[in-house]
Amino acid sequence: MLIINAQNIGYTWPKSDTPALDIAGFQIEHGRALFLRGASGSGKSTLLGLLAGTLIVQSGSLQILDTELASLSPRNRDRFRANHIGIVFQKFNLIPFLTVEGNLRLAARFSEKPPRKIREKSEHLLAALNLDSAILQRRADRLSVGQQQRVAIARALINDPELLLADEPTSALDTDTRDTFMSLLMSIRDVSNCTMIFASHDRSLAKYFDIEIELSKLNRAQAEEASLV
Numbered sequence: 001m002l003i004i005n006a007q008n009i010g011y012t013w014p015k016s017d018t019p020a021l022d023i024a025g026f027q028i029e030h031g032r033a034l035f036l037r038g039a040s041g042s043g044k045s046t047l048l049g050l051l052a053g054t055l056i057v058q059s060g061s062l063q064i065l066d067t068e069l070a071s072l073s074p075r076n077r078d079r080f081r082a083n084h085i086g087i088v089f090q091k092f093n094l095i096p097f098l099t100v101e102g103n104l105r106l107a108a109r110f111s112e113k114p115p116r117k118i119r120e121k122s123e124h125l126l127a128a129l130n131l132d133s134a135i136l137q138r139r140a141d142r143l144s145v146g147q148q149q150r151v152a153i154a155r156a157l158i159n160d161p162e163l164l165l166a167d168e169p170t171s172a173l174d175t176d177t178r179d180t181f182m183s184l185l186m187s188i189r190d191v192s193n194c195t196m197i198f199a200s201h202d203r204s205l206a207k208y209f210d211i212e213i214e215l216s217k218l219n220r221a222q223a224e225e226a227s228l229v
């Protein structure tokens with residue numbers, strides 16, 4: 001089954017006269033772990049934004065799980081994202097003044113699952129991430145960076161998404177913390193059985209993934225710059 005099916009997708013940022021992305025085709029089967037490698041400015045975050053439906057393709061077709069994201073209303077797109085897509089951001093983006101429980105609940109607000117299932121799922125995730133359940137009552141801005149990372153993974157997986165998107169979540173970490181984070185992320189992904197797209201400029205992370213795509217080879221909008229390298 002294809003989880004992502006993109007054909008001739010293009011995106012130009014407002015007030016820019018050159019496209020940030022122009023991709024002829026991009027298909028990912030369910031269950032794969034893809035490393036999306038690219039230099040700064042190559043379009044990684046733009047592509048992840050399109051896959052998440054926070055940005056909308058301006059040409060071509062982008063289907064996630066056979067759903068054309070551009071054809072959904074904004075509200076239905078938010079719902080679709082909440083139920084099928086988990087996102088881990090570079091700076092984790094937890095809501096600082098909410099507790100961990102508050103952050104997880106907020107992420108689950110569009111879920112079709114009953115609250116009991118969500119509670120069970122969050123307990124299960126925290127245990128898998130080596131976090132004591134007492135952390136649920138702590139404010140997000142009182143957590144260590146390592147704890148924030150793990151809570152960010154729990155938040156991304158709380159709704160059992162089929163697709164997990166990660167945008168350079170390791171860029172601020174030193175080598176040891178990064179390896180620990182990657183091992184944890186990969187082991188929890190194995191258990192949750194979701195497709196993962198992980199964007200980074202850091203080649204040394206490729207070893208964790210089944211497939212690697214160099215974005216400058218895919219993105220025709222960046223082809224000129226890429227040929228200079």
Ligand SMILES: Nc1ncnc2c1ncn2[C@@H]1O[C@H](COP(=O)(O)OP(=O)(O)OP(=O)(O)O)[C@@H](O)[C@H]1O
Nearest residue numbers: 013014016020038039040041042043044045046047
């Ligand atoms: N909010 C924005 N408004 C206008 N242009 C943008 C915006 N975000 C990105 N761009 C432009 O789109 C292109 C791709 O940027 P993008 O952020 O997708 O790259 P990236 O690969 O994620 O880079 P980085 O590794 O630095 O995060 C760049 O030319 C950038 O200047």
Ligand SMILES: [Mg+2]
Nearest residue numbers: 044045046167
């Ligand atoms: Mg980026």
